[in-house]
Amino acid sequence: MGISIVVTSGKGGVGKTTTTANISTGLAMLGKKVVAIDADTGLRNLDLHLGLENRIVYNLVDVVEGVCRLKQALIKDKRYENLYLLPTAQTRDKTAVKPEQMEKLVNELKEEFDYIVIDCPAGIEHGFENAVAGADMAVVVTTPEVSAVRDADRIIGKLEAKGLDNHQLIINRIKYEMTKKGEMLNIDDMTDILAIKLLGIVPEDEKIVISTNRGEPVITDEGAKAGQAYKNIVRRITGEEVPFIDFEDENTGFFSALKKFFFKK
Amino acid sequence: MDNITIKGNKNGIIAYINSGTFDEVKKELQNKIENAKDFFSGCDMYIVDKSMNIKDEDYIKLKNEFKNIFNINILGYNSDKIIEGNEKIFTGIYEGRTKFYRSTIRSGQNVNYNGNIVIIGDVNSGAEVTASGNIIVLGVLRGIAHAGLNGNKRAIVAAYKLLPSQLRIADLIARSPDSYDEKPKIPEIARIKDGAIIIEPYLPNKHIW
Numbered sequence: 449m450g451i452s453i454v455v456t457s458g459k460g461g462v463g464k465t466t467t468t469a470n471i472s473t474g475l476a477m478l479g480k481k482v483v484a485i486d487a488d489t490g491l492r493n494l495d496l497h498l499g500l501e502n503r504i505v506y507n508l509v510d511v512v513e514g515v516c517r518l519k520q521a522l523i524k525d526k527r528y529e530n531l532y533l534l535p536t537a538q539t540r541d542k543t544a545v546k547p548e549q550m551e552k553l554v555n556e557l558k559e560e561f562d563y564i565v566i567d568c569p570a571g572i573e574h575g576f577e578n579a580v581a582g583a584d585m586a587v588v589v590t591t592p593e594v595s596a597v598r599d600a601d602r603i604i605g606k607l608e609a610k611g612l613d614n615h616q617l618i619i620n621r622i623k624y625e626m627t628k629k630g631e632m633l634n635i636d637d638m639t640d641i642l643a644i645k646l647l648g649i650v651p652e653d654e655k656i657v658i659s660t661n662r663g664e665p666v667i668t669d670e671g672a673k674a675g676q677a678y679k680n681i682v683r684r685i686t687g688e689e690v691p692f693i694d695f696e697d698e699n700t701g702f703f704s705a706l707k708k709f710f711f712k713k
Numbered sequence: 714m715d716n717i718t719i720k721g722n723k724n725g726i727i728a729y730i731n732s733g734t735f736d737e738v739k740k741e742l743q744n745k746i747e748n749a750k751d752f753f754s755g756c757d758m759y760i761v762d763k764s765m766n767i768k769d770e771d772y773i774k775l776k777n778e779f780k781n782i783f784n785i786n787i788l789g790y791n792s793d794k795i796i797e798g799n800e801k802i803f804t805g806i807y808e809g810r811t812k813f814y815r816s817t818i819r820s821g822q823n824v825n826y827n828g829n830i831v832i833i834g835d836v837n838s839g840a841e842v843t844a845s846g847n848i849i850v851l852g853v854l855r856g857i858a859h860a861g862l863n864g865n866k867r868a869i870v871a872a873y874k875l876l877p878s879q880l881r882i883a884d885l886i887a888r889s890p891d892s893y894d895e896k897p898k899i900p901e902i903a904r905i906k907d908g909a910i911i912i913e914p915y916l917p918n919k920h921i922w
Contacts, residue, residue, distance in 0.1 A: 598820050598837075598838055598839050599820075601819045601820040601821075601837050601838070601839065602819060602820040602821040602839065604819055605819030605820060605821055605822050606821075608816075608819075640853075641835075641837060641838075641855070643817055643834075643835065
């Protein structure tokens with residue numbers, strides 16, 4: 449029996465789809481059988497993040513409406529053979545699916561897969577209700593902005609009202625230089641307000657943009673800081689205890705590299 | 714027993730209909746008003762129907778007739794405003810009914826109680842807590858708190874860290890300064906003093922300023 453994880457945030461543009469793509473790829477890299485579900489009907493993007501947009505034939509709405517079987521709509525990833533994508537329809541809207549149908553679908557997938565990662569749309573309306581319907585666990589993504597933190601707070605309240613108490617926080621796009629100077633909310637501020645368990649911290653990284661455009665999740669990039677952070681998040685999801693990386697100590701640039709070189713001796 | 718009880722309050726005169734059919738009620742009301750025609754002339758009247766067996770169109774008929782015959786304005790019947798105005802101010806702020814919440818009140822959540830509220834947790838920005846008595850937060854208060862909802866001016870709001878976006882006590886409203894220079898390090902209490910909401914430490918003498 450698998451575990452279903454919904455990735456949600458309330459506010460748009462904080463990195464839900466990027467997080468979904470990376471978590472599902474990361475879990476697949478560890479050899480788990482994973483399916484990523486795009487619940488953002490009408491504004492689907494997860495297929496782009498995974499680079500699978502040209503392989504979509506059937507989608508989630510087709511499955512729900514009985515046009516095709518569930519197996520037919522699942523798309524196998526091009527890199528990892530134990531990763532599948534269940535895309536949604538771009539030509540329909542959120543009301544095409546009901547929460548009960550979604551719950552049934554997720555439960556069906558749980559029989560066969562180890563992890564089901566659901567990409568939730570922004571907002572707290574119908575789309576959100578659908579995405580969380582079958583979830584066992586929620587990952588709340590936020591960025592160090594007051595508006596994103598408030599929306600995350602609202603979402604946590606909504607999840608708790610639904611009885612979904614297993615929720616954890618990912619702080620995305622943090623810039624350490626700015627938090628150090630006090631120009632940005634820092635991690636303590638956010639965990640203090642939201643008061644939920646911290647799953648991971650992802651630093652701002654230009655490589656995210658490149659990887660999204662290429663359709664290759666950043667977690668597959670060995671050199672990327674954000675990829676490393678996602679790897680740790682994935683290991684924490686599987687139950688491993690992983691210490692938080694201290695990016696603050698990291699010194700880049702020629703002089704600091706030189707300094708390191710000499711001081712090491 | 715009378716079918717009708719007539720009472721006055723600051724909004725005007727309220728006629729409570731206890732029982733009887735529309736014709737009986739109308740006749741009795743007319744008789745009562747006839748006895749003190751001068752007193753009732755020109756006044757505002759509300760009708761509260763406790764038995765709930767009179768139809769809306771009968772009220773409209775009654776309203777027109779009373780305006781013509783007695784010069785009485787019937788402003789409403791069974792409206793929430795009158796029924797609410799009839800409620801007494803909650804006085805149990807020293808000793809009285811209290812509700813306890815053992816969770817954080819998050820953005821978009823609304824907590825309301827006709828009595829005192831104690832929250833063991835935070836009240837986050839975007840959340841609203843309203844109580845007819847006191848509000849005590851054993852945590853950080855960042856949202857909106859309204860104590861003494863139905864008019865008790867002696868109600869208080871207290872929190873370990875009092876950082877509300879807005880504070881209301883009875884009919885007074887205070888908002889936070891546009892920029893917090895420093896966050897409070899000690900527990901604080903908000904109350905009304907000389908017609909304004911003030912914030913001070915629980916025990917002013919305990920701390921050196």
